[in-house]
Amino acid sequence: MSKKVAIGGDHAGFEYKAKLVEKLTSLGFEVKDFGPFSDASVDYPDYVHPLCSSIENGEVEFGVVICGSGNGVAITANKHQGIRAALCWNEDLAALARQHNNANVIALPARFITYEHAEKLTEIFLSTPFEGGRHQNRVNKIACS
Template identity: 75%
Template sequence: MNKKIAIGGDHAGFEYKSIMIKVLETAGYEVKDFGPYTDASADYPDYVHPLCEAIENGEFKQGILICGSGNGVAITANKHQEIRAALCWTEDLASLARLHNDANVLALPARIIPFELAEKLTKIFLSTDFEGGRHATRVGKIACK
């Protein structure tokens, strides 16, 4: 298991991100925080793009992005050809994002779900392997090249 994880978001996700870093480090992960580093208003693309570039260049296998709705960070992340960001708010979505879509970035909506659920979704996402098989063909067709 790869124990390195990238994390980032925006001001609305700052509190959850700060707590999640501690949870991940306690679980043995080496975490790189791409920001923001305060809860002051911030533009999520400034943090999402560097995180995604770090995944694309192989520094990290997976990332977690947290903003108010999860939409902004997911939309931005999915502009990168090698990123498959999944906005998740249920356990089934977190599991299926990995099983069927080989998602490599988890997007969480801090203003929509309680932190306890965000933590559970993160654990599911990080511990679920891609099923491959018929799903691999589909995933191979996602990027526009």
């Protein structure tokens, strides 16, 4: 399990993000928090783009992004060639995103899942290995570059 994780999102995800930072730190993760640092209205791309750059440059291995629907942060993250962000709302999706897609960012919909569920999905995502094999060829075809 990677020990370096980036986290960020928007005002709708702020409460979950703050709790996840504490939880992940207690589990021994080194967490880089990109913000926001309050529940005041913000533009999620201002936080998601730097978070994704930190993954692409090898500063951290995985990212957790959180907004109301999870869609905005996932769409933004996936603009980066080195990012494979997966919007997850159930345990199977969190596991399959890692196993089959080698996703490196989990996007969580704070307005549609409980905090406890967000925590469980994050733990599954961060602890599930990529299966490689037949899936590697598909993952190799994802980027446009």
